Amino acid sequence: MAKGHKYCINNLLRLEDIRVTEVVEEVDEDVVVIKVQPRKEKEIFCPHCGSKHLYRHGHARPRKVLHACICGKRIYLKIQGLQRLKCKHCGRTFTQQLEI
Ligand SMILES: [Zn+2]
Numbered sequence: 693m694a695k696g697h698k699y700c701i702n703n704l705l706r707l708e709d710i711r712v713t714e715v716v717e718e719v720d721e722d723v724v725v726i727k728v729q730p731r732k733e734k735e736i737f738c739p740h741c742g743s744k745h746l747y748r749h750g751h752a753r754p755r756k757v758l759h760a761c762i763c764g765k766r767i768y769l770k771i772q773g774l775q776r777l778k779c780k781h782c783g784r785t786f787t788q789q790l791e792i
Contacts, residue, residue: 722765729773743781750776752787
């Protein structure tokens with residue numbers, strides 16, 4: 693798929709802190725699945741204490757969320773590559789969140 697198309701979808705959904713990796717259109721079911729990953733450069737903070745001193749603690753399972761319905765098609769976001777993280781400061785674990 694052309695890069696321009698992905699860029700278009702990013703603009704459409706205003707997903708600034710994620711990267712579209714693949715767009716899959718399931719024509720039979722009127723479903724569009726947009727596979728996304730968080731942008732690597734974004735800094736992550738602990739949601740419990742605000743510390744940015746974190747351990748990587750593995751990967752979370754991919755999540756599929758209904759994002760919108762456009763022209764009778766259901767648009768799903770499949771979020772991949774989210775980190776599980778553990779805070780060095782308060783010791784709690786959490787999953788990286790995306791602001792979408
Ligand atoms: Zn913490």
